Amino acid sequence: xxxxxxxxxxxGRYGLVPVAGAIFIALLFAFVFxxxxxxxxxxxxxxxxxxxxxxxxxxxxxxxxxxFGQNAFAALGGYxxxxxxxxxGWEPIAALVASMAIAxxxxxxxxxxxxxxxxxxxxxxxxxxxxxxYDISVQWQSVTQGYMGYSGIPPLGVGPxxxxxxxxxxxxxxVILLVGVWISGRLRNSRFGRALRAISTSELGAAALGIxxxxxxxxxxxxxxxxxxxAGSLFAHVVGFxxxxxxxxxxxxxxxxxxxxxxxxxxxxxxxxxxxxxxxxEIVRSTGRFQDIAYALALILMLIYVPKGLSGLANAxxxxxxxxx
Amino acid sequence: MTSxxxxxxxxxxxxxxxxxxxxVAALKPVDLRVEEGEFVTILGPNGAGKTxxxxxxxxxxxxxxxxxxxxxxxxxxxxxxxxxxxxxMVQEGRGxxxxxxxxxxxxxxxxxxxxxxxxxxxxxxxxxxLFPRLRERASQVAASMSGGEQQMLAVGRALMAGPKLLMxxxxxxxxxxxxxxxxxxxLGELNRKGLGILLVEQKAPLAxxxxxxxxxxxxxxxxxxxxxxxxxxxxxxARYYFH
Numbered sequence: 001x002x003x004x005x006x007x008x009x010x011x012g013r014y015g016l017v018p019v020a021g022a023i024f025i026a027l028l029f030a031f032v033f034x035x036x037x038x039x040x041x042x043x044x045x046x047x048x049x050x051x052x053x054x055x056x057x058x059x060x061x062x063x064x065x066x067x068f069g070q071n072a073f074a075a076l077g078g079y080x081x082x083x084x085x086x087x088x089g090w091e092p093i094a095a096l097v098a099s100m101a102i103a104x105x106x107x108x109x110x111x112x113x114x115x116x117x118x119x120x121x122x123x124x125x126x127x128x129x130x131x132x133x134y135d136i137s138v139q140w141q142s143v144t145q146g147y148m149g150y151s152g153i154p155p156l157g158v159g160p161x162x163x164x165x166x167x168x169x170x171x172x173x174x175v176i177l178l179v180g181v182w183i184s185g186r187l188r189n190s191r192f193g194r195a196l197r198a199i200s201t202s203e204l205g206a207a208a209l210g211i212x213x214x215x216x217x218x219x220x221x222x223x224x225x226x227x228x229x230x231a232g233s234l235f236a237h238v239v240g241f242x243x244x245x246x247x248x249x250x251x252x253x254x255x256x257x258x259x260x261x262x263x264x265x266x267x268x269x270x271x272x273x274x275x276x277x278x279x280x281x282e283i284v285r286s287t288g289r290f291q292d293i294a295y296a297l298a299l300i301l302m303l304i305y306v307p308k309g310l311s312g313l314a315n316a317x318x319x320x321x322x323x324x325x
Numbered sequence: 326m327t328s329x330x331x332x333x334x335x336x337x338x339x340x341x342x343x344x345x346x347x348x349v350a351a352l353k354p355v356d357l358r359v360e361e362g363e364f365v366t367i368l369g370p371n372g373a374g375k376t377x378x379x380x381x382x383x384x385x386x387x388x389x390x391x392x393x394x395x396x397x398x399x400x401x402x403x404x405x406x407x408x409x410x411x412x413x414m415v416q417e418g419r420g421x422x423x424x425x426x427x428x429x430x431x432x433x434x435x436x437x438x439x440x441x442x443x444x445x446x447x448x449x450x451x452x453x454x455l456f457p458r459l460r461e462r463a464s465q466v467a468a469s470m471s472g473g474e475q476q477m478l479a480v481g482r483a484l485m486a487g488p489k490l491l492m493x494x495x496x497x498x499x500x501x502x503x504x505x506x507x508x509x510x511x512l513g514e515l516n517r518k519g520l521g522i523l524l525v526e527q528k529a530p531l532a533x534x535x536x537x538x539x540x541x542x543x544x545x546x547x548x549x550x551x552x553x554x555x556x557x558x559x560x561x562x563a564r565y566y567f568h
Contacts, residue, residue, distance in 0.1 A: 191432070191436065191439070191440070194425070194429055194432060194433050194436075195433070195436065197422065197424075197425065198422050198425075198433050201422045201423065201424070201425075202420060202422070204385045204404070204416075204420075205416065205420040205421075205422070206433075207385065207403070207404035207405045207408075208383060208385060208404055208408060208413070208414050208416065208420070209405075209408055209413075209433055209434060209436050209437075209482075209486060210405045210406075210408030210409050210436050210437045210486065211405055211433075211436055212403075212405045213405070
């Protein structure tokens with residue numbers, strides 16, 4: 001048996017649960033696309049949060065580190081796009097790319113000293129990073145316009161071609177999310193991704209095999225920052241308005257929920273979690289004044305019965321299919 | 326001094342290596358060496374500092390003292406640089422990445438080869454020749470395998486790295502005698518081909534079958550260094566343990 005043979009057997013076969021899950025998500029997407037209106041906006045935001053979570057998954061899922069401060073890089077992306085487009089008349093795409101570059105550089109500068117910390121200390125340090133960025137976005141009014149934020153941010157587009165139709169925006173965001181997920185999947189199963197996952201299991205074990213722990217942690221942190229920045233920029237261009245609140249503490253809580261509902265450390269989990277956790281409040285809205293309780297209850301039940309996230313459910317189904325086969 | 330002018334050196338030479346956990350000195354200054362192609366065993370009771378010694382050599386824990394590899398001082402190098410030099414350790418409890426497949430674990434062993442697929446393929450074939458069971462289990466998740474298979478994987482993964490010195494921490498732990506003997510026989514075969522091996526083992530009869538030299542470690546110090554055949558025929562290990 002050659003290496004290629006082994007790789008091909010590794011693919012296994014698809015189980016019923018993942019296929020059913022994919023059909024469900026596709027139908028959900030089609031329903032929202034046809035129905036339009038408010039749900040369209042909810043799904044657009046789900047796609048943007050999905051991009052953020054796919055990035056966060058590199059650091060928290062694959063590498064097993066804690067970061068409560070990725071919203072800082074989303075803010076860099078959002079404000080970068082807003083300032084470059086509104087103040088300097090840049091093309092949205094150019095502003096998005098430039099903001100990602102800035103966020104990448106910032107993440108290296110911040111990550112290099114911060115990632116020497118571990119566990120709770122790392123979590124606290126990254127949390128402080130988010131808080132500091134929030135304060136800067138409020139206080140540095142000459143640049144960020146404080147609580148007023150930025151409005152009139154142009155939609156995504158290249159030259160005269162702009163994506164202004166809400167349905168077109170959704171399709172555009174879905175394509176971007178799928179590309180993000182594809183990159184994530186490719187990297188997860190690469191030499192780089194295996195090294196990250198090894199670090200997540202045992203840092204000493206990974207180091208003993210020649211993996212530079214600090215370098216890989218930093219790389220995962222930078223990738224997460226790039227995704228976060230892209231998500232921040234997308235928010236700015238899709239919604240057309242940003243303020244400090246957009247990238248505040250709530251973003252941290254919401255994205256953590258999405259990551260764990262979908263399945264931390266899985267390829268599809270962050271995207272699935274972003275969609276389900278975004279639509280869940282709309283589903284429980286019918287419970288009226290009990291909607292917050294219903295939302296919390298649904299999340300608790302999910303975490304109890306599907307502790308590895310909805311993607312974990314799909315994997316369990318796939319394993320069962322493999323055993324039967 | 327360049328390697329061309331350097332006199333012949335041990336594969337690894339440890340001088341005054343000590344380590345502690347907090348205030349507890351787990352390893353008092355220890356001297357040890359392994360020559361090229363030599364099979365050396367460290368014997369000792371529980372808590373003797375055997376695992377600490379291997380971890381200190383591998384730089385997986387902080388330590389003081391000096392470690393030289395083929396004459397070069399490697400004391401200041403981080404753990405991942407040692408692996409690239411060919412100093413590979415199979416940790417106690419195997420240290421596998423349990424949620425990854427056998428194939429992925431082995432690929433991680435070959436991390437130092439980068440993207441050289443031909444070289445990786447060759448290493449796979451070498452490992453699968455030694456442990457045919459791993460070929461059958463290639464797509465299986467490591468945590469779902471039996472203890473013996475996991476130990477084969479741990480050794481196989483270390484071999485994927487192309488070690489020059491292979492250090493193993495109690496590879497027989499928790500294994501049936503026949504399985505443990507099989508693993509040790511494989512180590513013997515590797516040693517006969519020139520691989521330097523430093524084995525930590527509590528099961529003395531197993532280890533003494535293969536070792537050329539033995540260090541007896543107790544309470545963090547080397548109590549004795551002697552040829553393996555002397556222990557098997559003349560010495561009572563307990564005498565050193567409780568010396």
